[in-house]
Amino acid sequence: MQAWLKAGLVGGVIVAILNLLGIIPCVGLVTCILGFVVYLGTGALAAYWMLPPRIAGPAAGQGAMAAALAALIGGIVTTLVTVVQMAMADTATIMSQIPQESLDQLEAAGIDPSVFTTPGMGLGVGAMCCISGIIIAAVLGAIGGAILAAVRAD
Numbered sequence: 001m002q003a004w005l006k007a008g009l010v011g012g013v014i015v016a017i018l019n020l021l022g023i024i025p026c027v028g029l030v031t032c033i034l035g036f037v038v039y040l041g042t043g044a045l046a047a048y049w050m051l052p053p054r055i056a057g058p059a060a061g062q063g064a065m066a067a068a069l070a071a072l073i074g075g076i077v078t079t080l081v082t083v084v085q086m087a088m089a090d091t092a093t094i095m096s097q098i099p100q101e102s103l104d105q106l107e108a109a110g111i112d113p114s115v116f117t118t119p120g121m122g123l124g125v126g127a128m129c130c131i132s133g134i135i136i137a138a139v140l141g142a143i144g145g146a147i148l149a150a151v152r153a154d
Contacts, residue, residue, distance in 0.1 A: 003049035007066035011042030012073025019078045035074070039067040039137040043144030054149040063145020064138040071137030072130065079126030086119045 015038055022031040043063025047054055050062055094117045095103070106113045115121060 003051075004046045004062040004066040005069070007042050007046035007049060007062075008069030009073075010045065011038055011066060011070030014038050014042075015070050015074030016077040019074050020081065022078075023081065036136075036140060039070065039140035040144035042067045042070045042137075043141030043146075044148040045144075046141070047145035047148040048152070050149075052154050054153050056146045056149045059149030060142040060146040063148075064142035067137040067141020067144070068134050070141075071134045075126070075130030075133050079123060079130060082126050083119045083123050086117065086121065089117060091117045 015035055018031040018035050018038065022028040043060075043066060046062040046066035047059035050059060091114060095113065098113065103113050
């Protein structure tokens with residue numbers, strides 16, 4: 001098995017667990033920050049598992065692919081949880097939290113405000129967040145891989 005694939009799967013499991021823990025109120029910020037550290041570590045792990053000699057360029061590539069895979073796994077888990085939460089949510093309670101002025105503006109623009117409480121909206125938002133998360137993870141994974149290769153080239 002490729003080094004980046006093994007590291008990506010390990011990182012993906014860790015990111016998925018962190019994302020599930022992020023559901024707990026007041027824990028989400030901590031798990032978000034830890035997720036960035038996991039992406040760096042996943043990239044470093046991919047570089048560590050590469051066959052020597054470790055060169056910074058290929059190690060950065062391996063790290064980027066591993067962290068992107070980890071972010072994809074974590075993003076899929078988070079998106080599924082969001083869709084389930086949206087499906088189980090009480091639409092009336094959510095709508096009561098939105099100021100009436102905002103609801104009026106949406107309706108004036110021809111947008112049904114209840115569309116924001118559907119599971120489909122959770123899927124759409126999750127997909128957009130997942131894509132941006134993959135990009136951020138790839139950058140951090142490349143940094144982690146390049147740093148480990150520079151420190152430990154053997």
